[in-house]
Amino acid sequence: MITIFGEGRGFRVAWLLEEMGLAYRLRPIDLFAGAEQDREFLAVNPAGFIPALTDDDIVMVESIAILEYLMARYGPTPLAPTASDPVFPLYKQFLHLGEAGLAMPINAVVATQMLAREGEQDNRTTRWARDIFESRLGLVKRQLERTPYLAGEAFTAADISVAYALLLARRTGNADFGDAEEAYLARLTGRDGYKRALDTCQGTKAWAMANGG
Structure with a gap:
Protein backbone atom coordinates (compact mmCIF):
# COMPACT_ATOMS: atom_id res chain seq x y z
CA MET A 1 0.00 0.00 0.00
CA GLY A 75 3.40 4.09 -15.76
CA PRO A 76 3.51 4.63 -18.57
CA THR A 77 1.13 7.52 -18.11
CA PRO A 78 0.26 10.54 -20.27
CA LEU A 79 1.07 12.62 -17.20
CA ALA A 80 4.76 12.06 -18.04
CA PRO A 81 5.60 12.58 -21.73
CA THR A 82 8.38 10.34 -22.99
CA ALA A 83 11.79 11.66 -24.00
CA SER A 84 10.86 11.25 -27.68
CA ASP A 85 7.80 13.48 -27.31
CA PRO A 86 8.38 17.03 -28.63
CA VAL A 87 6.87 18.47 -25.43
CA PHE A 88 9.28 16.59 -23.15
CA PRO A 89 11.66 19.55 -22.59
CA LEU A 90 8.78 21.86 -21.60
CA TYR A 91 7.35 19.17 -19.36
CA LYS A 92 10.64 18.68 -17.52
CA GLN A 93 11.28 22.40 -17.22
CA PHE A 94 7.94 23.19 -15.60
CA LEU A 95 7.83 20.03 -13.50
CA HIS A 96 10.94 21.23 -11.65
CA LEU A 97 10.23 24.95 -11.89
CA GLY A 98 7.05 24.37 -9.90
CA GLU A 99 9.17 23.62 -6.84
CA ALA A 100 12.60 25.15 -7.37
CA GLY A 101 11.45 28.40 -8.96
CA LEU A 102 7.98 28.93 -7.48
CA ALA A 103 7.07 26.97 -4.34
CA MET A 104 10.47 27.29 -2.68
CA PRO A 105 10.71 31.11 -2.77
CA ILE A 106 7.05 31.73 -1.98
CA ASN A 107 7.29 29.28 0.93
CA ALA A 108 10.10 31.41 2.37
CA VAL A 109 7.82 34.44 2.20
CA VAL A 110 4.90 32.59 3.80
CA ALA A 111 7.05 31.15 6.60
CA THR A 112 8.40 34.62 7.40
CA GLN A 113 4.89 36.06 7.45
CA MET A 114 3.81 33.35 9.89
CA LEU A 115 6.83 33.18 12.17
CA ALA A 116 8.73 36.46 12.12
CA ARG A 117 8.10 39.17 14.67
CA GLU A 118 6.12 42.24 13.65
CA GLY A 119 8.33 44.60 11.74
CA GLU A 120 10.60 41.81 10.52
CA GLN A 121 8.29 40.20 7.99
CA ASP A 122 9.41 42.35 5.08
CA ASN A 123 13.15 42.03 4.84
CA ARG A 124 15.90 41.67 2.27
CA THR A 125 15.51 37.90 2.07
CA THR A 126 11.75 37.93 1.55
CA ARG A 127 12.05 40.65 -1.07
CA TRP A 128 14.65 38.52 -2.88
CA ALA A 129 12.33 35.50 -2.66
CA ARG A 130 9.42 37.49 -4.07
CA ASP A 131 11.60 38.64 -6.96
CA ILE A 132 12.54 35.02 -7.72
CA PHE A 133 8.89 33.97 -7.68
CA GLU A 134 7.80 36.83 -9.92
CA SER A 135 10.56 36.23 -12.46
CA ARG A 136 9.73 32.51 -12.74
CA LEU A 137 6.03 33.31 -12.86
CA GLY A 138 6.81 35.22 -16.03
CA LEU A 139 7.77 31.94 -17.70
CA VAL A 140 4.44 30.44 -16.70
CA LYS A 141 2.51 33.44 -18.01
CA ARG A 142 4.34 33.36 -21.33
CA GLN A 143 3.65 29.66 -21.82
CA LEU A 144 -0.03 30.02 -20.97
CA GLU A 145 -0.32 32.63 -23.71
CA ARG A 146 0.72 29.88 -26.12
CA THR A 147 -0.89 26.68 -24.84
CA PRO A 148 -3.62 25.71 -22.35
CA TYR A 149 -1.22 23.60 -20.28
CA LEU A 150 2.42 24.07 -19.50
CA ALA A 151 3.68 21.23 -21.67
CA GLY A 152 1.30 21.99 -24.52
CA GLU A 153 -2.21 20.84 -25.26
CA ALA A 154 -2.47 18.14 -22.59
CA PHE A 155 -2.46 18.13 -18.79
CA THR A 156 0.70 16.62 -17.25
CA ALA A 157 2.41 16.30 -13.89
CA ALA A 158 4.12 19.61 -14.64
CA ASP A 159 0.73 21.26 -14.12
CA ILE A 160 0.33 19.54 -10.75
CA SER A 161 3.74 20.82 -9.73
CA VAL A 162 3.15 24.42 -10.77
CA ALA A 163 -0.49 24.64 -9.68
CA TYR A 164 0.45 23.75 -6.11
CA ALA A 165 2.82 26.73 -6.00
CA LEU A 166 0.38 29.14 -7.64
CA LEU A 167 -2.42 28.16 -5.28
CA LEU A 168 -0.10 28.54 -2.29
CA ALA A 169 0.80 32.05 -3.41
CA ARG A 170 -2.79 33.06 -4.10
CA ARG A 171 -4.25 31.62 -0.90
CA THR A 172 -1.66 33.41 1.22
CA GLY A 173 -2.25 36.74 -0.49
CA ASN A 174 1.15 36.78 -2.16
CA ALA A 175 0.11 36.86 -5.81
CA ASP A 176 -2.41 38.55 -8.06
CA PHE A 177 -2.91 36.64 -11.29
CA GLY A 178 -4.18 37.77 -14.65
CA ASP A 179 -6.99 36.24 -16.66
CA ALA A 180 -4.80 33.56 -18.28
CA GLU A 181 -3.48 32.28 -14.97
CA GLU A 182 -6.90 32.36 -13.32
CA ALA A 183 -8.44 30.44 -16.22
CA TYR A 184 -5.59 27.94 -16.01
CA LEU A 185 -6.15 27.37 -12.29
CA ALA A 186 -9.90 27.02 -12.88
CA ARG A 187 -9.24 24.28 -15.45
CA LEU A 188 -6.97 22.43 -13.06
CA THR A 189 -9.05 22.73 -9.90
CA GLY A 190 -12.09 21.63 -11.89
CA ARG A 191 -10.51 18.25 -12.59
CA ASP A 192 -12.02 15.23 -10.84
CA GLY A 193 -8.57 14.11 -9.71
CA TYR A 194 -7.97 17.43 -7.97
CA LYS A 195 -11.37 17.30 -6.26
CA ARG A 196 -10.82 13.73 -5.03
CA ALA A 197 -7.39 14.64 -3.67
CA LEU A 198 -8.88 17.64 -1.89
CA ASP A 199 -11.53 15.43 -0.30
CA THR A 200 -8.77 13.16 1.00
CA CYS A 201 -6.57 16.02 2.21
CA GLN A 202 -9.05 17.54 4.62
CA GLY A 203 -6.54 19.95 6.15
CA THR A 204 -5.73 21.35 2.74
CA LYS A 205 -9.41 21.53 1.87
CA ALA A 206 -10.31 23.47 5.01
CA TRP A 207 -7.41 25.87 4.50
CA ALA A 208 -8.32 26.37 0.84
CA MET A 209 -11.97 27.07 1.63
CA ALA A 210 -10.93 29.60 4.26
CA ASN A 211 -8.69 31.38 1.78
CA GLY A 212 -10.75 31.71 -1.37
CA GLY A 213 -10.89 28.12 -2.61
Whole structure:
Protein backbone atom coordinates (compact mmCIF):
# COMPACT_ATOMS: atom_id res chain seq x y z
CA MET A 1 0.00 0.00 0.00
CA ILE A 2 1.21 3.48 -0.89
CA THR A 3 1.19 5.82 2.11
CA ILE A 4 1.65 9.59 1.98
CA PHE A 5 2.93 11.15 5.18
CA GLY A 6 1.73 14.73 5.48
CA GLU A 7 -0.24 17.19 3.38
CA GLY A 8 1.34 20.46 2.25
CA ARG A 9 3.40 19.46 -0.77
CA GLY A 10 2.00 15.97 -0.17
CA PHE A 11 -1.13 17.28 -1.90
CA ARG A 12 0.83 17.09 -5.15
CA VAL A 13 1.35 13.39 -4.54
CA ALA A 14 -2.29 12.73 -3.66
CA TRP A 15 -3.42 14.58 -6.79
CA LEU A 16 -1.08 12.57 -9.00
CA LEU A 17 -2.23 9.29 -7.45
CA GLU A 18 -5.85 10.25 -8.05
CA GLU A 19 -5.12 11.10 -11.68
CA MET A 20 -3.36 7.74 -12.10
CA GLY A 21 -6.13 5.80 -10.34
CA LEU A 22 -3.77 4.30 -7.75
CA ALA A 23 -4.87 3.32 -4.26
CA TYR A 24 -3.16 5.04 -1.33
CA ARG A 25 -3.71 6.23 2.21
CA LEU A 26 -2.87 9.56 3.81
CA ARG A 27 -1.13 9.62 7.18
CA PRO A 28 -1.63 13.14 8.58
CA ILE A 29 1.39 14.89 10.10
CA ASP A 30 1.01 18.06 12.14
CA LEU A 31 4.39 19.78 12.14
CA PHE A 32 3.09 22.43 14.54
CA ALA A 33 1.98 19.86 17.12
CA GLY A 34 5.39 18.34 17.68
CA ALA A 35 6.25 15.96 14.86
CA GLU A 36 9.51 15.32 16.70
CA GLN A 37 7.45 13.09 19.01
CA ASP A 38 5.92 11.11 16.13
CA ARG A 39 8.07 7.99 16.16
CA GLU A 40 6.35 6.30 13.22
CA PHE A 41 6.91 9.33 11.04
CA LEU A 42 10.51 9.87 12.14
CA ALA A 43 11.27 6.22 11.39
CA VAL A 44 10.25 6.99 7.81
CA ASN A 45 11.92 10.41 7.54
CA PRO A 46 14.34 11.22 10.37
CA ALA A 47 14.76 14.71 8.91
CA GLY A 48 11.17 15.40 9.96
CA PHE A 49 9.83 17.21 6.91
CA ILE A 50 6.87 16.43 4.68
CA PRO A 51 5.90 14.84 2.45
CA ALA A 52 7.31 11.38 2.72
CA LEU A 53 6.04 8.30 0.94
CA THR A 54 6.26 4.59 1.58
CA ASP A 55 5.46 2.01 -1.07
CA ASP A 56 5.96 -1.40 0.52
CA ASP A 57 9.68 -1.29 1.41
CA ILE A 58 10.42 1.85 -0.64
CA VAL A 59 10.80 5.17 1.18
CA MET A 60 10.85 8.47 -0.72
CA VAL A 61 10.95 12.15 0.23
CA GLU A 62 10.81 15.37 -1.85
CA SER A 63 7.52 15.83 -3.67
CA ILE A 64 8.84 16.14 -7.24
CA ALA A 65 11.07 13.10 -6.83
CA ILE A 66 8.06 11.20 -5.50
CA LEU A 67 5.99 12.19 -8.55
CA GLU A 68 8.73 11.00 -10.88
CA TYR A 69 9.12 7.73 -8.98
CA LEU A 70 5.40 6.95 -9.07
CA MET A 71 5.04 7.68 -12.77
CA ALA A 72 8.12 5.60 -13.62
CA ARG A 73 7.08 2.65 -11.47
CA TYR A 74 3.37 2.59 -12.26
CA GLY A 75 3.40 4.09 -15.76
CA PRO A 76 3.51 4.63 -18.57
CA THR A 77 1.13 7.52 -18.11
CA PRO A 78 0.26 10.54 -20.27
CA LEU A 79 1.07 12.62 -17.20
CA ALA A 80 4.76 12.06 -18.04
CA PRO A 81 5.60 12.58 -21.73
CA THR A 82 8.38 10.34 -22.99
CA ALA A 83 11.79 11.66 -24.00
CA SER A 84 10.86 11.25 -27.68
CA ASP A 85 7.80 13.48 -27.31
CA PRO A 86 8.38 17.03 -28.63
CA VAL A 87 6.87 18.47 -25.43
CA PHE A 88 9.28 16.59 -23.15
CA PRO A 89 11.66 19.55 -22.59
CA LEU A 90 8.78 21.86 -21.60
CA TYR A 91 7.35 19.17 -19.36
CA LYS A 92 10.64 18.68 -17.52
CA GLN A 93 11.28 22.40 -17.22
CA PHE A 94 7.94 23.19 -15.60
CA LEU A 95 7.83 20.03 -13.50
CA HIS A 96 10.94 21.23 -11.65
CA LEU A 97 10.23 24.95 -11.89
CA GLY A 98 7.05 24.37 -9.90
CA GLU A 99 9.17 23.62 -6.84
CA ALA A 100 12.60 25.15 -7.37
CA GLY A 101 11.45 28.40 -8.96
CA LEU A 102 7.98 28.93 -7.48
CA ALA A 103 7.07 26.97 -4.34
CA MET A 104 10.47 27.29 -2.68
CA PRO A 105 10.71 31.11 -2.77
CA ILE A 106 7.05 31.73 -1.98
CA ASN A 107 7.29 29.28 0.93
CA ALA A 108 10.10 31.41 2.37
CA VAL A 109 7.82 34.44 2.20
CA VAL A 110 4.90 32.59 3.80
CA ALA A 111 7.05 31.15 6.60
CA THR A 112 8.40 34.62 7.40
CA GLN A 113 4.89 36.06 7.45
CA MET A 114 3.81 33.35 9.89
CA LEU A 115 6.83 33.18 12.17
CA ALA A 116 8.73 36.46 12.12
CA ARG A 117 8.10 39.17 14.67
CA GLU A 118 6.12 42.24 13.65
CA GLY A 119 8.33 44.60 11.74
CA GLU A 120 10.60 41.81 10.52
CA GLN A 121 8.29 40.20 7.99
CA ASP A 122 9.41 42.35 5.08
CA ASN A 123 13.15 42.03 4.84
CA ARG A 124 15.90 41.67 2.27
CA THR A 125 15.51 37.90 2.07
CA THR A 126 11.75 37.93 1.55
CA ARG A 127 12.05 40.65 -1.07
CA TRP A 128 14.65 38.52 -2.88
CA ALA A 129 12.33 35.50 -2.66
CA ARG A 130 9.42 37.49 -4.07
CA ASP A 131 11.60 38.64 -6.96
CA ILE A 132 12.54 35.02 -7.72
CA PHE A 133 8.89 33.97 -7.68
CA GLU A 134 7.80 36.83 -9.92
CA SER A 135 10.56 36.23 -12.46
CA ARG A 136 9.73 32.51 -12.74
CA LEU A 137 6.03 33.31 -12.86
CA GLY A 138 6.81 35.22 -16.03
CA LEU A 139 7.77 31.94 -17.70
CA VAL A 140 4.44 30.44 -16.70
CA LYS A 141 2.51 33.44 -18.01
CA ARG A 142 4.34 33.36 -21.33
CA GLN A 143 3.65 29.66 -21.82
CA LEU A 144 -0.03 30.02 -20.97
CA GLU A 145 -0.32 32.63 -23.71
CA ARG A 146 0.72 29.88 -26.12
CA THR A 147 -0.89 26.68 -24.84
CA PRO A 148 -3.62 25.71 -22.35
CA TYR A 149 -1.22 23.60 -20.28
CA LEU A 150 2.42 24.07 -19.50
CA ALA A 151 3.68 21.23 -21.67
CA GLY A 152 1.30 21.99 -24.52
CA GLU A 153 -2.21 20.84 -25.26
CA ALA A 154 -2.47 18.14 -22.59
CA PHE A 155 -2.46 18.13 -18.79
CA THR A 156 0.70 16.62 -17.25
CA ALA A 157 2.41 16.30 -13.89
CA ALA A 158 4.12 19.61 -14.64
CA ASP A 159 0.73 21.26 -14.12
CA ILE A 160 0.33 19.54 -10.75
CA SER A 161 3.74 20.82 -9.73
CA VAL A 162 3.15 24.42 -10.77
CA ALA A 163 -0.49 24.64 -9.68
CA TYR A 164 0.45 23.75 -6.11
CA ALA A 165 2.82 26.73 -6.00
CA LEU A 166 0.38 29.14 -7.64
CA LEU A 167 -2.42 28.16 -5.28
CA LEU A 168 -0.10 28.54 -2.29
CA ALA A 169 0.80 32.05 -3.41
CA ARG A 170 -2.79 33.06 -4.10
CA ARG A 171 -4.25 31.62 -0.90
CA THR A 172 -1.66 33.41 1.22
CA GLY A 173 -2.25 36.74 -0.49
CA ASN A 174 1.15 36.78 -2.16
CA ALA A 175 0.11 36.86 -5.81
CA ASP A 176 -2.41 38.55 -8.06
CA PHE A 177 -2.91 36.64 -11.29
CA GLY A 178 -4.18 37.77 -14.65
CA ASP A 179 -6.99 36.24 -16.66
CA ALA A 180 -4.80 33.56 -18.28
CA GLU A 181 -3.48 32.28 -14.97
CA GLU A 182 -6.90 32.36 -13.32
CA ALA A 183 -8.44 30.44 -16.22
CA TYR A 184 -5.59 27.94 -16.01
CA LEU A 185 -6.15 27.37 -12.29
CA ALA A 186 -9.90 27.02 -12.88
CA ARG A 187 -9.24 24.28 -15.45
CA LEU A 188 -6.97 22.43 -13.06
CA THR A 189 -9.05 22.73 -9.90
CA GLY A 190 -12.09 21.63 -11.89
CA ARG A 191 -10.51 18.25 -12.59
CA ASP A 192 -12.02 15.23 -10.84
CA GLY A 193 -8.57 14.11 -9.71
CA TYR A 194 -7.97 17.43 -7.97
CA LYS A 195 -11.37 17.30 -6.26
CA ARG A 196 -10.82 13.73 -5.03
CA ALA A 197 -7.39 14.64 -3.67
CA LEU A 198 -8.88 17.64 -1.89
CA ASP A 199 -11.53 15.43 -0.30
CA THR A 200 -8.77 13.16 1.00
CA CYS A 201 -6.57 16.02 2.21
CA GLN A 202 -9.05 17.54 4.62
CA GLY A 203 -6.54 19.95 6.15
CA THR A 204 -5.73 21.35 2.74
CA LYS A 205 -9.41 21.53 1.87
CA ALA A 206 -10.31 23.47 5.01
CA TRP A 207 -7.41 25.87 4.50
CA ALA A 208 -8.32 26.37 0.84
CA MET A 209 -11.97 27.07 1.63
CA ALA A 210 -10.93 29.60 4.26
CA ASN A 211 -8.69 31.38 1.78
CA GLY A 212 -10.75 31.71 -1.37
CA GLY A 213 -10.89 28.12 -2.61
